[in-house]
Amino acid sequence: MNSLELIESFSEFKENKSIDKQTMQHVLEDVFRSMLKKKFDTDEHIDIVVNIDKGDVQIFINKEIVDDGEVEDSNMEIAYSDAIKIEPDFEIGEEVTEEFKFEDFGRRNILSLRQNLISRIMELEKDQLYRVYKERVGEVVTGEVYQVWKKEIMVMDDEGNELILPKSEQIPADYFKKGESIRAVVAKVDMRNSSPVIILSRTAPEFLERLFELEVPEVFDGLITIKNIQREPGERAKVSVESYDDRIDPVGACVGMKGSRIHGIVRELKNENIDVINYTSNPQLYIQRALSPAKITSIEIEEESKRARVYLRPDQVSLAIGKGGHNIKLAGRLTGYELDVYREGEVDVDDVNLDEFTDEIDAWIIDELKAIGCDTAKSVLELTVEDMASRTDLEEETILEVFKILSAEFE
Numbered sequence: 001m002n003s004l005e006l007i008e009s010f011s012e013f014k015e016n017k018s019i020d021k022q023t024m025q026h027v028l029e030d031v032f033r034s035m036l037k038k039k040f041d042t043d044e045h046i047d048i049v050v051n052i053d054k055g056d057v058q059i060f061i062n063k064e065i066v067d068d069g070e071v072e073d074s075n076m077e078i079a080y081s082d083a084i085k086i087e088p089d090f091e092i093g094e095e096v097t098e099e100f101k102f103e104d105f106g107r108r109n110i111l112s113l114r115q116n117l118i119s120r121i122m123e124l125e126k127d128q129l130y131r132v133y134k135e136r137v138g139e140v141v142t143g144e145v146y147q148v149w150k151k152e153i154m155v156m157d158d159e160g161n162e163l164i165l166p167k168s169e170q171i172p173a174d175y176f177k178k179g180e181s182i183r184a185v186v187a188k189v190d191m192r193n194s195s196p197v198i199i200l201s202r203t204a205p206e207f208l209e210r211l212f213e214l215e216v217p218e219v220f221d222g223l224i225t226i227k228n229i230q231r232e233p234g235e236r237a238k239v240s241v242e243s244y245d246d247r248i249d250p251v252g253a254c255v256g257m258k259g260s261r262i263h264g265i266v267r268e269l270k271n272e273n274i275d276v277i278n279y280t281s282n283p284q285l286y287i288q289r290a291l292s293p294a295k296i297t298s299i300e301i302e303e304e305s306k307r308a309r310v311y312l313r314p315d316q317v318s319l320a321i322g323k324g325g326h327n328i329k330l331a332g333r334l335t336g337y338e339l340d341v342y343r344e345g346e347v348d349v350d351d352v353n354l355d356e357f358t359d360e361i362d363a364w365i366i367d368e369l370k371a372i373g374c375d376t377a378k379s380v381l382e383l384t385v386e387d388m389a390s391r392t393d394l395e396e397e398t399i400l401e402v403f404k405i406l407s408a409e410f411e
Contacts, residue, residue: 023124025050031116032057035109036100045076046100059100065092123194129161130196133189140210141200142183145176155182155200162198169201171234173270183268185210203233208274211265212239216254224250227279230333234270236322238290238330240279251276275330283308283335290331294320297344301337308337310373311344317373318382325390341373352377352409360405368392369402377406 028050036046036059047060063078071077078098083090090096143155143163153176155163165184176182187201201207208229218224224243231237241250254276255262262274277289284299287308294316300309312320320341321328332339353376354366372391374380380388381403388399 024121027117027120027124028057031113031120032059034116035113040076047097060097061100062095062097065090065094065096067092126195129198130189130191133161133186133196133198136186137188138185138206138210140183140185140207140214142181145178145180145182148176148178153182155184163200164197165200165202169199169203171202171270171272173234174202202269203231205229205231208237208239208265208269211268212254215261215264216256218243218248218250218253223248224253228334230330231272232324232326232330234272235324236273236275236326236330237269238275238277238334240277240286240290240334242279251278283337287331287335287337287339290334291320291327291339294327296320306337307340308335309340309342311342314343317341317343321383321387321391325387329390340371342375343373343379351379352406354380357405357409361402365394365398365402368394377409381406 029048032048032050033046036048040046040061045062047062049058049060063076065080065083066077068079068081071079078096080090080092083094083096086096086098141157141163143157145153146156146162147154151167153165153170155165157163163184163186165182169184169187184200184202185204185207187199187204187206190197190199208231209226212226213220216224219226219241223245224241227240227242229237229239239254241254243250243253253261262276266272266274275292277292280286280289283301287299287301287310288296291310294312296310296312296316298311300311302308310320319327320331328339328341354361354369354374357377358366369375369380369392374383383391385396385399385403388394389396392399394402
């Protein structure tokens, strides 16, 4: 293998890996210099000229001219009689530049050199991939499903780079087959065993935000600002929006005529219900909008503890809580307040206050129930075990025991 073949092999590698010529030149120089340093113990007297375009490498060794018989290191010194054969005008103390023949490395060293070059270029490619995707964190990428495993999916981008979509970052209803196109947001880029691992996500709030930018031109142009997004992936999402232009209705623009704009987003998110509300700095109005479609009677806010007591008519409580408690949970996260729901209006004479059960139910459990707006036995029994578990810190076994005690009161 000569120098031309070696450079050509790396020119092809460079083109495939999109490494610029200047970087390639530096790598070649470093690898050659390292090899020469091993051979001569020093590289101070060596010049390396690399021409990537021509596929040429030239190595020049500078030797000092000394008297005949005084050559101690033939790699750094040359006898006067040998020097004048090259150029008759040379004198003792001057330097002679000789070209080092590439073939003098020996076949084994050339193969080692090639392996070192490949290794260095692969490292460069990994670093470049890491930098490129580190800058793309939060962006939507489109790729093709290459491999489907139990815990993750491997996705290939347009340039053949491997991206990973873990099961935990997939929407529960997601189902992909090999060869299908997939959209996701770049969640993070990690380095594992010196290789970049690009993690995608379809459950991150940023994914929904990027989809709004793609579907709603006003969001992309900055005329409408997305203030906050909270999601229960595949189930429900709440998005608060604001516009500084009074002529634009931010909610209407995001939803589109007859839902035309938001339908595409809903389909991409596997029929995730999306509530778009107008942002306001008025906390009472913000909470009221966040709890839609429930209609609120009144709200009491405790700013210090960031809690809000929300009073509703009995028929509105289930709407405020929502299926699986998603509505109230998302509303709380969106507004930044811990929301406690209380019934208002008709009093059920047959109902029993929770304080009547202090001899059978621990006081801290009753406090937990009151914290979520359940201050009577029937208000607790109207909830499911799943709702109770999602809204309190109670164990399922404890919840079932509470239900048993309260149910016995009405038998």
